[in-house]
Each structure stands twice: as C-alpha cells, then as structure tokens.
Amino acid sequence: MIKVLVVDDSAFMRKLISDFINGESDMTVLETARNGKDALLKLEKAAYDVVTLDIEMPEMNGIDALREIMKGTPLPVLMVSSLTTEGAQQTITAMEEGAVDFIAKPSGSISLDLHHVKDEILFKIRAAAGAKVEQVTSVSTRSPMHTEDRIGTASITAEKKILAIAASTGGPKALQKVLPLLPKDFAAPIFIVQHMxxxxxxxLAERLNHISSIHIKEAEDGEIAKKGTAYIAPGGSHLKVKKMGRSLIVEVTDSAPVNGHRPSADELFLSLSDIAGYGLVGVVLTGMGYDGAQGLKEMKNKQSCIAVTESAKTSVVYGMPKVAREKANSDYSLDLNDIADFLNNQIVWE
Incomplete structure (x- = not known):
C-alpha cells in the first residue's frame, strides 16, 4: 500500500486529491497538511511513501518545504503547480531541488476540473513510489568514467554529428547534470525531448541556458540547427529534424501524441534515423514508460549511431532507459555523472 501525504492550502483541493487516491486499492492518504510547516510536522510523526506538495501556500511554501524534506530523510515528492509562467519557473526550481515530478493544475490554484488529470496524478504517484531520491547536490562535477559501466565499444567516424536526448521523470535534474558540462564550442547540434x-x-530551457556554456532554447519551427545549441521540444508539440541541402532544419508539429506523449522521443529519433551523412548519438535518460526505445533502435539500424542509456543505479525511474537498453541493444549504459564526459571525450571529439 502506497502511503501518501497530501499538502495543499485549499481544503477543497486536499479533499479532491485525497478522494482520487483513496479510491484506488493500492494507495491511501494517511494524512493531509495545509502548508509546508504543517507537512513537516506530519512527516515527523509517520512514514510516507509519496508526498504531493502544492507550491503556493502561506506560512511555508512548497519550495521551502521541499528543501527541508530533501535535507533530512529524502522521499519522493510530486509538486502540484499552476499552469502559469510563474508556476512553471517555480516547478523547474523544485525539480532542481529534488522533486521527482510534478502535476499541473488545469485551471489555477483551485481547479474544479482537476478530474481531467486524475489518471496522471495516480500514474505519477505509483511511479514516484518506486523512484530513487537522494539528498540534493547543487554542483555538477566531472567524474572519471567507470569502465564497468561500458557495455560496448561502439564509435562513430562521421565528421558531422548530431546528439539527441530523451528524458521524462527526473529529467530536468538529469539534464542539469549533463548540459552545463558541455563546452560552448560543442561540435554538434543537440535535440532534446523532455516530457512536459x-x-x-x-x-526549463531558460534555466538550463542560464547555467550552461552552450546555448539552450525552446525549439522553433523552421529554424536552422547550429552546433553548440540545444533545442528543447516545446511542451504539447513534437520535435523533428529534416535535412535540407547542407543544413538541418527544425520541425515543430502538432500531430497526434505518440506513446501517449507529445512531445515524443520516438518522433524525434525516427526523424533522425532518416538523415544520412551524420554520426548520430542517442541518449535515453531517466523516465517512466518506453518512449524512445523504438526510435533509438531505428537510428542504430539505419545510420551510424551510438546508443547510450542511463544506468539503473542513477535513474530516478529506470523505465525508459531499461526498455531502450533492451530493445535497441544500447552500446553503453552509464551513470548520470559520467555521461557528459563520455559525450565530450569519447564521441564528439573523435
């Protein structure tokens, strides 16, 4: 039984979320809390598997409460955020501070239509219950690669290269440990699908750009991809890449969801599998489900491609990388802290 603490300053929202959870046979709400201070007191008195934590609350907000939780005995936290620019910025901060994932309220702090995301709430609680959490370290550091993490010796020899990255649950924090360690003159364009x-x-793009040497932006339809720039798929749209003459052109489309996702990593990877003349590097980081596995397999089957998956040891949720490792027969399985050095030293500069 998954034991949940529901934290929200709205009594209505506490009851609505609690009713969703208590309606399931495998989870229950042990307690609710009206703000961060109240939540910390409740956490001292009982053991919980997951906390759903509202961001905007009086006395102690969700971000401050999250920091206190992660300082002590960390446990999986799902942030509950409004679909606003400010709410998005706060949510990205929460991901950096150690939250596993987040749920976006459809219509503000008191969402009468929360039932529209009921299935997502329950799905993410189940995923969070099995997630790995640890005390937050704010500085990304380089570390020597562990040879035992290598499961292959593949390399690419093409002069021109493309890097593509897929991530879901735990992805924002994982990207923060990879992208800031890539140099400004990184010799490939980077395409990223993060489920959001x-x-x-x-x-997310603005925050990552602020702490990185490479340029990071939300992708725009029709722009020419440049080396040393990372293009993040806009939420709600697919990101694809096509070759036009000697240039790579970014495509942003609103076609149907794939694997339940839009953006979908498979859509990005499949588009890259049709581009000849480049050495492809596909990376699948932490996440729920199996998005990206089929596309990564096609990249390997059709082009010169190295497939890298994050290890079970460091993945917040070892779903997407596990399926990709098995289905695409990934060439390397690496701990998160090793991936940036691997990209810099073993692939891009060969």
Missing part, C-alpha cells in the same frame, strides 16, 4: 506541458519547457 506547454510553458514548462520554455522555463
């Missing part, structure tokens, strides 16, 4: 709704991907 609109508004949130723009805030």
């Amino acid at each position: 709704p609109p508004t949130f991907t723009k805030s």
